[in-house]
Amino acid sequence: MTRAAVWCFKVEDVKSRNRFSRPETMRRISQQYQNLFLKRGTWDPDEDQKLRAYIKRHGIRNWNEMPKAAGLLRSGKSCRLRWMNYLRPDIKRGSFSKEEVQTIIKLQEMLGNRWSTISAKLPGRTDNDIKNFWNTHVRNRFNNNISNTTVQAPKLQGMQTSEEEFKQRKSSAIPTAPKVLNSEEYSSKGTLPMLPVLFSDNFSSSSSSPLNDINENMRMEENDGSFESFAELSLLDQPLSMEAKKCNAEDYGEAYTDEMWVQELLNYPNASHNFDVGQEFWMNCLMQAQLLGN
DNA sequence: AAGTGCTGCAACCGCAGACGG
């Protein structure tokens, strides 16, 4: 099907939805019409150079104006994406380090698929990078572990996976990421989501609060060695190798009630200051603590 | 060597929220 034909379908689609005001509908159709003549797909080095040069000279102001001014036949959106995910000078490329992987897994467990929030905690990594990493390396592995269907041995560079190792990995059960409740859901369910403990060794070590451990992780500065694949990582670090478990009451030697969670938060108030992600949720906890106190 | 399937990643799309007039 030609792009023109596709466009016709899209125009019909825009009209049929009948969700937008007439000017907005016309704007969208006009935008799609314009997009027909814009270049799509992979960027070539010349385009990269133009975008880089333009931003270097003028900075980032209006993405929609930028392509025309920079002499690019691209949409503003495409330019923005290219810059954010590839051309930005502070972008770190290459394999994820062990610490980065740990951070991603922990934060994903806590926050769900909030890739931009997670990427904010990993300097130089884009949300797209993390999302791709999760979708290709981690999620598949989780799925494989959950299902009892055939499990494909993760690809390793320069080493073969022994059958024993393969069975070991298959036997480790990984929970799916818990849905992070928003404040309404939280209040309606009346329960606190469990903090996940992916790497029990880490959490049981220095600090007494799971949140402190996370904060500790956030401060990680050393990247000693990177891993070619997630599978390799799991081989080198067995506790990490998906012996993930939820933060059950037993982990703390006694049943953790909602109040106790709140108490923990009150005992470690700095935790939420350093770790601003999901702050709203924790603030709710603190507010509840206030109510309980009254 | 050719065909096929798989993987990883770049890019696209639609939507929602922010922002400004």
Next chain:
DNA sequence: CCCGTCTGCGGTTGCAGCACT
């Protein structure tokens, strides 16, 4: 407050390159 526009996010797709047959 409303409306139009812009920006950012997360899900999804498409494709290049590689491995395998």
